[in-house]
Amino acid sequence: MAEFLGGSLELSQSQRLVRKSIREICANFDREYWRERSSEGEYPHEFVDVLAEEGWMGALIPAEYGGAGMGTPETVVMMEEIAAGGGGFAAAQAVHGGIYNSVPLVKYGSESMKEDLLPRVADGEASIQAFGLTEPNAGSDSTSIETRAEKEGDEWVVTGQKIWTSRVDVSDYLVLVARTTPKDEVEKRTRGISMFLVDVEDAVEQGALEMDHIDKSASEFVHSFQLYFDGLRLPEDALIGEEGQGFYQVLDGLNEERLVIAAECLGLGRLAIDRGVSYANEREVFGTAIGANQAIQHPLAEAFARLQAARQLTYAAANQSASGESVDLGAYANMAKFLSADAAFEAADAAVQTHGGFGVATEYDVERYFREARLTRLVPITQQLVLNYIGEKVLGLPRSY
Structure with missing residues (x-):
């Protein structure tokens, strides 16, 4: 390894x-x-x-x-x-x-x-695998969500739509983000959003939740869905935290989670390098292992160096997040995700190229790593939005969106 x-x-x-x-x-x-x-x-x-x-x-x-x-x-x-x-x-x-x-x-x-x-x-008896935030008209702009939760007596009634909600099929509970105050009735768009705990089985039994599976070409065994809520009734105590403060609750802890995403990219990159190096040592052409050729060796070596550098930043930031030190964790977390995703992509690309034609054969696995590595540059935040953050928050440039 x-x-x-x-x-x-x-x-x-x-x-x-x-x-x-x-x-x-x-x-x-x-x-x-x-x-x-x-x-x-x-x-x-x-x-x-x-x-x-x-x-x-x-x-x-x-x-x-x-x-x-x-x-x-x-x-x-x-x-x-x-x-x-x-x-x-x-x-x-x-x-x-x-x-x-x-x-x-x-x-x-x-x-x-x-x-x-x-x-x-x-203890594994219950699971909260799903988180419902993204909507067809509200991707990265979470303040534009349209799913509504309205109070009726001692219940909340939820109506709306979510997309790209993963693992609902293997989850007992769903953390759902919805508007409890219309956008045009709050001083700031970030207010009036709340979080709820939804019992998935109960929602289905109510006939208030429908799920459409989304076919996709990466992470195929982690199923994603489009969800439709139609009059879902939740008990009053399904509210998580303070009403109207859900957006800020979503942001709290986001940097730490982004560091973990970066670590997952690093692991994928390591795996791709491992497969590429193994094949380069085993495969012989013209009487010698192809790993002796710099055209094969250099892309793998460069990708590994980039992974190493991204790991230094990711782990240093993770340790600082737990130390209580006063640091701009948002900057570290976003840069770690950016660098790790790009390094993972370069590693997977090098692994595919090392395998030649077999790089697209499923039996060698690297084509799957390549598809997953491409996905990491999109989720949970695109590389471009990370650059927007760095430009505005770190470099002091004007807001670009």
Whole structure:
């Protein structure tokens, strides 16, 4: 396996323990397992079940609610290793939501909500895999969401539409973002948005939730849906946090999650480099291994160097996020995601090129890594929006959008 250099980036004892444990789990799921999940479009239930049984889905849940009480420094290691362990970015995404969608409850949920649900998530009995935010007319501009939640007596009634909501089919609960005050009735567009906890099975039984599967060419086994809410009734206590403050609640913790996405890109890049190097050492043409040719060797080496640099920034920022140091974490997180996604793409491209014609053969896996690497430049934020952030917030340039 391609390994990053140590030296200036030493892992803590807890990070090393996470790395060892996750690697042991991943070792039981070989390339054939992930290839089959991809070709069949089947969610990796066996893999996720093992993680849940061993308590990893409760990584960010405090110990008082049965979780592991970990932080960003540990989760970046966890998600990098899951991606590098054979499943790629899609494998990490298969569990990402189940870990991070508990955070809004930890931070803003009522005590009764936390006491009821968090222990069940921590021990794998329940899952909160889905997060409903994006809409057909509101992509990166989240303040433009049109889904409404209106109060009727002691209930909320939800009507609207969401798109690109992933893992709803394997989730017991959905964290839903909706407008509780119309946009034209608030002083700022960021106000009047609230978060809710939705029991997916109950919503379906009400006949108030329909789900349309979205066919896609990357991360096939992490299913995404378009959701239609028609008069969904939620109890009053389904509200997460303070009414009207949901937009700010979504932003809180976003930087830490973006660092974890960066780590998942790094893991995918490592995996692609590993496959490329193995093939370059094994494949012989004109009597010598193709890895001896600089046309093969240099792209792999350059991609690895870029991954190493991106990892330094990602891990340093993750450690700072947990240290309490006063830093511009938004700048670090956005740059880490940008650099890691680009490095992963270059690594996957080099791996495909190394394989020649076999680079597009599914049996060699690298074509899947390439498709996933392309996806990382789009989600959860495009590279262009990251550059907008850096230009405005870091360099002090005028707002461009």
